[in-house]
Amino acid sequence: MNFLSIFVLIPLVMLLALWLVKGQKAIRTVMVTGSTALLAMAVYLTVAFLTDRAAGADAEMLYTASFAWFEPLHIYYSVGVDGISVAMLLLSGVIVFTGTFVSWDMCKEYFLWFTLLSLGVFGFFISVDMFTMFMFYEVALIPMYLLIGVWGTGKKEYSAMKLTLMLMGGSAFLMCGIFGIFYGAGGQTMNLVEIANHTGGAHAIKLSEQMVWFPMTFVGFGVLGALFPFHTWSPDGHASAPTAVSMLHAGVLMKLGGYGCFRIAMYLMPEATHELAWIFLILTGISVVYGAFSACVQTDLKYINAYSSVSHCGLVLFALLMINETACSGAIIQMLSHGLMTALFFALIGMIYGRTHTRDIRELSGLMRIMPFLAVGYVIAGLGNLGLPGLSGFVAEMTIFVGAFQHADTFHRVLTILACSSIVTTAVYILRMVGKILYGKCTNEHHLALTDATLVERFPVVVLICCIAAIGLAPFFVSHLVNGGVVPIVNHILAVAG
Amino acid sequence: MTNYTEFLYMHEELGLLAVILLLFVCDLLFCKDSKRGGVYNTALPVILLGILTAFNLLPLSNLPFEALGGMYHHTPMDTIVKSTLNIGTLVTFLMAHKWLARPENLVKQGEFYIVTLFTLLGMYFMISSGHFLMFFIGLELASIPMVALVSFDKYRYESAEAGAKYILLALFSSALLLYGVSLIYAATGSLYFNQIWPDASSSWLLLCGLSLFLAGMGFKISLVPFHLWTADTYEGAPTVVTGYLSVVSKGSAAFVLLVVLAKAFTFGGVKLDWQVALFWVIIASITLANLFAIRQSNLKRFMAYSAISQAGYLVLGIMGGTEPAADGSAQGMTALVFYLLVYLAANMGAFAVINVVEQNSGKLAIKDYNGLYGTNPKLAFLMTLCLFSLAGIPPFAGFFSKFFIFMAAFNAGFKVLVFIALVNTIISLYYYLLIVKAMYISKSDTPVATFKSDGYTRAALAICTAGVLLLGIAGWVYNYLDSIAKVSL
Numbered sequence: 001m002n003f004l005s006i007f008v009l010i011p012l013v014m015l016l017a018l019w020l021v022k023g024q025k026a027i028r029t030v031m032v033t034g035s036t037a038l039l040a041m042a043v044y045l046t047v048a049f050l051t052d053r054a055a056g057a058d059a060e061m062l063y064t065a066s067f068a069w070f071e072p073l074h075i076y077y078s079v080g081v082d083g084i085s086v087a088m089l090l091l092s093g094v095i096v097f098t099g100t101f102v103s104w105d106m107c108k109e110y111f112l113w114f115t116l117l118s119l120g121v122f123g124f125f126i127s128v129d130m131f132t133m134f135m136f137y138e139v140a141l142i143p144m145y146l147l148i149g150v151w152g153t154g155k156k157e158y159s160a161m162k163l164t165l166m167l168m169g170g171s172a173f174l175m176c177g178i179f180g181i182f183y184g185a186g187g188q189t190m191n192l193v194e195i196a197n198h199t200g201g202a203h204a205i206k207l208s209e210q211m212v213w214f215p216m217t218f219v220g221f222g223v224l225g226a227l228f229p230f231h232t233w234s235p236d237g238h239a240s241a242p243t244a245v246s247m248l249h250a251g252v253l254m255k256l257g258g259y260g261c262f263r264i265a266m267y268l269m270p271e272a273t274h275e276l277a278w279i280f281l282i283l284t285g286i287s288v289v290y291g292a293f294s295a296c297v298q299t300d301l302k303y304i305n306a307y308s309s310v311s312h313c314g315l316v317l318f319a320l321l322m323i324n325e326t327a328c329s330g331a332i333i334q335m336l337s338h339g340l341m342t343a344l345f346f347a348l349i350g351m352i353y354g355r356t357h358t359r360d361i362r363e364l365s366g367l368m369r370i371m372p373f374l375a376v377g378y379v380i381a382g383l384g385n386l387g388l389p390g391l392s393g394f395v396a397e398m399t400i401f402v403g404a405f406q407h408a409d410t411f412h413r414v415l416t417i418l419a420c421s422s423i424v425t426t427a428v429y430i431l432r433m434v435g436k437i438l439y440g441k442c443t444n445e446h447h448l449a450l451t452d453a454t455l456v457e458r459f460p461v462v463v464l465i466c467c468i469a470a471i472g473l474a475p476f477f478v479s480h481l482v483n484g485g486v487v488p489i490v491n492h493i494l495a496v497a498g
Numbered sequence: 499m500t501n502y503t504e505f506l507y508m509h510e511e512l513g514l515l516a517v518i519l520l521l522f523v524c525d526l527l528f529c530k531d532s533k534r535g536g537v538y539n540t541a542l543p544v545i546l547l548g549i550l551t552a553f554n555l556l557p558l559s560n561l562p563f564e565a566l567g568g569m570y571h572h573t574p575m576d577t578i579v580k581s582t583l584n585i586g587t588l589v590t591f592l593m594a595h596k597w598l599a600r601p602e603n604l605v606k607q608g609e610f611y612i613v614t615l616f617t618l619l620g621m622y623f624m625i626s627s628g629h630f631l632m633f634f635i636g637l638e639l640a641s642i643p644m645v646a647l648v649s650f651d652k653y654r655y656e657s658a659e660a661g662a663k664y665i666l667l668a669l670f671s672s673a674l675l676l677y678g679v680s681l682i683y684a685a686t687g688s689l690y691f692n693q694i695w696p697d698a699s700s701s702w703l704l705l706c707g708l709s710l711f712l713a714g715m716g717f718k719i720s721l722v723p724f725h726l727w728t729a730d731t732y733e734g735a736p737t738v739v740t741g742y743l744s745v746v747s748k749g750s751a752a753f754v755l756l757v758v759l760a761k762a763f764t765f766g767g768v769k770l771d772w773q774v775a776l777f778w779v780i781i782a783s784i785t786l787a788n789l790f791a792i793r794q795s796n797l798k799r800f801m802a803y804s805a806i807s808q809a810g811y812l813v814l815g816i817m818g819g820t821e822p823a824a825d826g827s828a829q830g831m832t833a834l835v836f837y838l839l840v841y842l843a844a845n846m847g848a849f850a851v852i853n854v855v856e857q858n859s860g861k862l863a864i865k866d867y868n869g870l871y872g873t874n875p876k877l878a879f880l881m882t883l884c885l886f887s888l889a890g891i892p893p894f895a896g897f898f899s900k901f902f903i904f905m906a907a908f909n910a911g912f913k914v915l916v917f918i919a920l921v922n923t924i925i926s927l928y929y930y931l932l933i934v935k936a937m938y939i940s941k942s943d944t945p946v947a948t949f950k951s952d953g954y955t956r957a958a959l960a961i962c963t964a965g966v967l968l969l970g971i972a973g974w975v976y977n978y979l980d981s982i983a984k985v986s987l
Binding site: 172 | 909
């Protein structure tokens, strides 16, 4: 058995254990043990991966393994990782780990669905077979319905249904796209690497077919990556979800979209990517600017952050479509950075909401005095979000815009400049929000008696802040890891389409 | 000189007949005291059917053969489908136990088992037929006793009404079908599936015959626009019978349609003709049924529309290929049978829950399920698994079966059709989630009271849950079906 499969096995064991145990204490033990094991495995994988790369293992995917599953249909359970997947696994490990602590008081069924969601996420990032990948993708989507519908707040039923239907609608497009790619490439292999490199019986997909399947696949994943105009599930969904689910969803699940766009849509159909990138560049450009402006006018903390996510995730797709090394590396770093920052944001918002019972910024003020720890964490998350040097946001956005500006033509330049303007808008809504709720005099006397974060709450916040600072202070480590995965794909796209 | 050993080829049918006769005798000898219900209040029918299924599956010959001069065809896939139907019937019997133990049903419970098995026997003959006459006899044997089942609660107004509707439409569709067959005979001069060759001058006659035949089969599978009886009959029939109708009866008809089209109508332009017809029928079935399902408030009517749309997906497998592909694989047939197997587990599971809730509380409306999770968490959870499987959510088996049936149709070139069907899965997800929402999220002042299910229902639920969880992930099921589909087409 390949050791990557451990990322699927641990959640499976956790599900089984959760099913069997009784009592809050036992449930917590299972969750903490399991998520720690996942994080430890992710760290171990990163170290092992970098060591092996340094030692000269230069295959596109490392630790590959393949087991026949539905052989007549050429479906295999195939796993393998490159730099991008390792980075994503590490991110998922951190978010699941911190998410466990944030949802400390939740019941057993909640953790069952939560773990199933994690299972899907980890499985998605280790797969290199389109069917397996798609299966894990959908496994990750459906628990959201119950997690939001049962344990959410506000208009949770509406949000849960909207989110589920829109994302599953995306996956209907995606399934069509996968069939198109599979049969377009000869119907002999579902393996991504083989289809891309035309080995294992696959041949090049005709351009006329690519022109149909590329938009389908890209939109399919793009729905999850908050591509305009398919982003509307995101604000409602995030606002209604329980804290840890918002963290996991904005932090990891939305990255599935970007990852899939890059790994399946762009990597497998380079010519169509080249031809159609401009349409999606415009759409993602709108996401970036529109998301930022929408965040400015929101009054609910979670809505602000959700629109901010639309803007930042739009930036990920925007950078990927620039198709050059720098911009694409920036996109992957942005995924990491945004994942960590949004998770931190949602965790803090959840903790503040748990105390004040309101997320309306008009009713909150002067929290710095009352809960200094949470307030400081909030300021750090905010500064990271608007791209303060030394935190991860700066590294990511800098790389993206430098990469995007490398295109010399007017179209790309104009779009880049417009997208850049979102940085200013981000500063507007972040500073306004931070200033309004944290500083000044507390006007609500009920809030004066509130307490600061408990130890269990502080722990995930500290972990997330450390990770954000680590990327910000030592970006070469991350970009080295990510670059190893991005370069072959970008070169492949450029070589085929160029 | 007749060779009587040919009858031995039909050991599956003979075995079933033996079970029926045995039950007859038991009914006669032991069921004197109708108050206690005699022998049928035991697991005897279930055990006999289980033995029969095992017996059918054991000596698998991997070669197709003919008997009775080509009237009777047998292929390895037939065995699998018959065994699948057996399991469906077995689950029905398990579900029925509590319902049959009611005072008003105790007297007639013997009839229930025997009549059900007679319809099953009809389906057996229908599946293995090689001749239109044999096919029609099987079809009638499967339809007419079904009326008795539908109106089994004869003193309940709805049940009697459902029976009347069913018999009128079943007979009407049989008449259509028979007329279609006669036209086919006029055009080709033969009723053997493998001897149907069109005379160029009478191709329009064949076309008329084929359309009437398709219409007749459309009634049996309840495809739009021949579906109008479905909702009323499903609602009025006893829940157990509804489950049986929606899975076993429908599934066997869909498989038979595939077999007949594959054996008799693959030549020349005829294939294109029925493909065009089925194309629109599938779109109509899936889309309209989905739209109607959203508006239902009675769970059985809801399941009726859900079953119509599922039938559309099943027939998609027929589009997926009635002829072996270049590499010898029969993707369409494999996908259809696999879909049927998974659909059986999921739909029977859902009906088992509906039935046990109805038996214990008498509640059938969707809004009665509000708060079910609070009072009966295990049942609500199992229902959720089954609904997710019906909606095609991984890791449950429904995801795999949907993926494969779409893949088969896509491979056969029906890309637009697959896309429309995929969009429809989203609509279906919406209404399946409505039930999940009722059970988990909606609050109710009068939820279904907590109750303990009987052992028979538990066994039925266990079989269905095992199917929903394992059929997909265990890849060998599909792989095995694929290997025998190659020799069966």
